[in-house]
Amino acid sequence: MTDIDHLNPPTGQMADNVIGFARALRAAGLPVGPGAVIDALNAIQLIEIGNRADLFATLQAVFVKRHEHALIFAQAFDLFFRAAEDWKHMLDSIPLPDHAKKKPKPASRRVQEALSQPAVQDVPAAQEQELRLSVSDKEILQKKDFAQMSAAEIAQVTRAIANMRLPQAELRTRRFQPDPRGLKLDLRRTLRGSLRTGGDIVDIRRLGLIDKPAPIVALLDISGSMSEYTRLFLHFLHAITDARKRVSVFLFGTRLTNVTRALRARDPDEALASCTSAVEDWAGGTRISASLHAFNKQWARRVLGQGAIVLLISDGLEREADGKLAFEMDRLHRSCRRLIWLNPLLRFGGFEARAQGIKMMLPHVDEFRPVHNLTSMAALIAALSSVPPPHHFSAIRPAA
Amino acid sequence: MTHSAPASVEATLEMLTSRGYLAERSLATVLFLALRMGRPLFLEGEAGVGKTEIAKVLSASLGRKLIRLQCYEGLDVASAVYEWNSAAQMIAIRLAEAAGDTDREQLSSDIFAERYLIKRPLLQALEPDTGGAPVLLIDELDRADEAFEAYLLEILSDFQVTIPEFGTIKAPSPPIVIVTSNRTREIHDALKRRCLYHWVDYPDAARELAIVKSRVPGISAKLSQQVVAFVQALREQDFYKSPGVAETLDWATALTELDARALTAQVVGDTLGALLKYQDDIAKMQGPALDKVLKEATSD
Numbered sequence: 001m002t003d004i005d006h007l008n009p010p011t012g013q014m015a016d017n018v019i020g021f022a023r024a025l026r027a028a029g030l031p032v033g034p035g036a037v038i039d040a041l042n043a044i045q046l047i048e049i050g051n052r053a054d055l056f057a058t059l060q061a062v063f064v065k066r067h068e069h070a071l072i073f074a075q076a077f078d079l080f081f082r083a084a085e086d087w088k089h090m091l092d093s094i095p096l097p098d099h100a101k102k103k104p105k106p107a108s109r110r111v112q113e114a115l116s117q118p119a120v121q122d123v124p125a126a127q128e129q130e131l132r133l134s135v136s137d138k139e140i141l142q143k144k145d146f147a148q149m150s151a152a153e154i155a156q157v158t159r160a161i162a163n164m165r166l167p168q169a170e171l172r173t174r175r176f177q178p179d180p181r182g183l184k185l186d187l188r189r190t191l192r193g194s195l196r197t198g199g200d201i202v203d204i205r206r207l208g209l210i211d212k213p214a215p216i217v218a219l220l221d222i223s224g225s226m227s228e229y230t231r232l233f234l235h236f237l238h239a240i241t242d243a244r245k246r247v248s249v250f251l252f253g254t255r256l257t258n259v260t261r262a263l264r265a266r267d268p269d270e271a272l273a274s275c276t277s278a279v280e281d282w283a284g285g286t287r288i289s290a291s292l293h294a295f296n297k298q299w300a301r302r303v304l305g306q307g308a309i310v311l312l313i314s315d316g317l318e319r320e321a322d323g324k325l326a327f328e329m330d331r332l333h334r335s336c337r338r339l340i341w342l343n344p345l346l347r348f349g350g351f352e353a354r355a356q357g358i359k360m361m362l363p364h365v366d367e368f369r370p371v372h373n374l375t376s377m378a379a380l381i382a383a384l385s386s387v388p389p390p391h392h393f394s395a396i397r398p399a400a
Numbered sequence: 401m402t403h404s405a406p407a408s409v410e411a412t413l414e415m416l417t418s419r420g421y422l423a424e425r426s427l428a429t430v431l432f433l434a435l436r437m438g439r440p441l442f443l444e445g446e447a448g449v450g451k452t453e454i455a456k457v458l459s460a461s462l463g464r465k466l467i468r469l470q471c472y473e474g475l476d477v478a479s480a481v482y483e484w485n486s487a488a489q490m491i492a493i494r495l496a497e498a499a500g501d502t503d504r505e506q507l508s509s510d511i512f513a514e515r516y517l518i519k520r521p522l523l524q525a526l527e528p529d530t531g532g533a534p535v536l537l538i539d540e541l542d543r544a545d546e547a548f549e550a551y552l553l554e555i556l557s558d559f560q561v562t563i564p565e566f567g568t569i570k571a572p573s574p575p576i577v578i579v580t581s582n583r584t585r586e587i588h589d590a591l592k593r594r595c596l597y598h599w600v601d602y603p604d605a606a607r608e609l610a611i612v613k614s615r616v617p618g619i620s621a622k623l624s625q626q627v628v629a630f631v632q633a634l635r636e637q638d639f640y641k642s643p644g645v646a647e648t649l650d651w652a653t654a655l656t657e658l659d660a661r662a663l664t665a666q667v668v669g670d671t672l673g674a675l676l677k678y679q680d681d682i683a684k685m686q687g688p689a690l691d692k693v694l695k696e697a698t699s700d
Binding site: 031033035036039042043046047048051053054056057058060061062064065066067070173174175176187188191192194195196296297301302303305306327331 | 408409425426429430432433436437439442444473474476484486489490493504507508511542545547565582583584585586589592593596597598599638640680
């Protein structure tokens with residue numbers, strides 16, 4: 001085994017190139033830390049540098065820690081270490097590419113965008129208005145449809161949403177923790193305690209099972225027909241992502257995008273902006289069936305395994321409603337613990353499931369709820385903390 | 401008997417091949433690096449592509465002991481690392497009492513001694529071994545929960561375990577660690593950072609054919625070719641779970657057991673359960689769909 005000297009990593013032209021390459025990867029969005037760079041420098045000393053494939057595999061093993069990044073890595077590698085007859089020579093002499101030398105800081109563009117936005121003046125106005133709001137105004141706001149709100153009202157609702165917290169303990173794990181009312185005897189702690197009294201067991205310690213929050217997976221429809229709601233739902237999802245660890249969020253219109261990481265940013269505006277930039281089909285058409293298929297195939301096994309609750313937020317207006325939609329819904333329903341469909345269309349008191357897509361999806365959900373105002377969002381949170389109903393669809397609930 | 405670690409990527413490849421594991425060069429490269437750098441190797445990929453097998457081959461060809469930790473939900477320190485033998489400790493306390501021994505400090509250090517320590521796989525892997533440091537296989541880490549994953553951080557970076565009553569146990573020479581995951585959930589970056597990462601993919605047709613030939617003795621050249629062509633065609637279809645190499649080998653064995661000489665719609669239909677494990681997928685492969693793939697696979 002070769003010892004890794006973290007304080008004195010190898011230096012030289014080749015080292016500079018690897019460092020430059022690492023910087024290029026970082027600029028392309030890969031999480032490449034300084035530790036990985038030192039690893040890479042040590043690793044390339046171990047292989048024969050003349051073999052391009054080996055260098056590729058070596059750097060990949062060090063820099064890529066997720067399968068999704070492999071493609072970006074491969075492209076970056078091709079660009080950086082361009083094929084050449086004697087490319088070992090190239091590796092020794094290649095100058096740092098310009099983009100690696102002076103890459104713009106990722107924040108600067110956002111700052112520029114933020115500075116150039118004229119909407120900045122709206123914020124103090126909204127705050128001022130909130131101060132003037134009476135209690136009854138707030139009541140009205142609770143029940144007002146998100147789609148009918150003014151910009152100032154939306155700003156207030158956003159703040160209310162940011163304070164929403166999902167209840168925590170829900171899922172019983174198979175892991176134990178000290179618990180005086182637990183059922184299992186904690187021999188280890190009992191014994192340690194008994195030593196204090198010279199071996200007499202005075203105090204019997206117990207263990208109980210740990211409860212932890214069930215993972216939540218949200219599938220949010222961002223098609224054109226949902227556009228008045230998506231931003232607020234994203235705020236809602238950001239608020240619950242902030243407070244719990246295991247929340248995964250996917251956006252879908254014509255295609256599915258995983259925005260879980262993007263939503264992790266502390267600041268809601270920053271999180272929403274990175275969500276928006278991750279999605280290519282914002283406010284376009286809807287292909288629920290295809291998106292659910294993509295989810296079932298690529299993600300279901302990875303995010304639903306731990307008894308997840310699925311929130312499907314969509315109006316269910318699917319153009320290509322056929323047998324496939326029912327099939328994918330059924331599969332989704334069978335892979336999760338509880339499937340809750342949140343549909344803003346339910347705001348209409350006399351809602352009837354007439355659209356073909358909605359009819360196909362309804363038999364496969366456990367609950368069907370409205371989400372169009374603060375009251376219904378609060379009701380959702382209350383429902384999530386209650387004991388889950390049996391695993392079948394019960395009844396359409398009237399609008400709150 | 402212990403063999404020394406391979407000296408180059410070629411030697412690693414040769415070592416794997418000699419044990420019947422036909423690996424891609426990229427896998428041999430990361431394996432070689434993991435051995436040389438003393439880093440854990442994190443293998444991710446679909447079920448049945450041969451991730452676990454690598455640890456077995458490695459232990460056999462290096463002559464090291466294989467210690468396997470199969471992960472599951474709720475796996476905790478008591479079943480993965482160590483546990484105190486409470487019953488024996490209790491008896492020791494009673495004996496000390498009967499002998500009129502009242503020195504508490506002495507009793508405490510007697511009770512928490514190594515002979516009352518029950519060693520589980522992770523602690524065993526840190527023990528000195530005359531045959532060289534063992535191969536530690538942490539299998540299907542994605543099945544354990546996050547709390548256990550966090551516990552692994554200390555072991556994987558420093559190869560040591562801290563037992564509050566006893567002290568820190570550090571491996572004299574670090575074990576060769578292989579971690580596998582089927583991606584039923586994402587493993588935290590903090591853990592991946594400590595490892596070399598490799599995505600194990602399905603093999604291409606030529607490699608799969610070689611694997612079938614070496615692992616299923618007595619299979620005819622024609623049948624093995626058709627089997628591989630069929631499986632490769634299946635992987636291009638949109639299935640919930642595509643067959644892995646393990647399934648290919650199962651199927652090839654099943655077909656030779658049935659004395660099949662070549663693929664026919666009848667024999668494929670009867671044995672499809674060896675390849676596809678979901679009813680929806682099997683239903684999709686009935687009738688014309690099966691005939692089409694079969695025709696492609698048996699055309700040449």
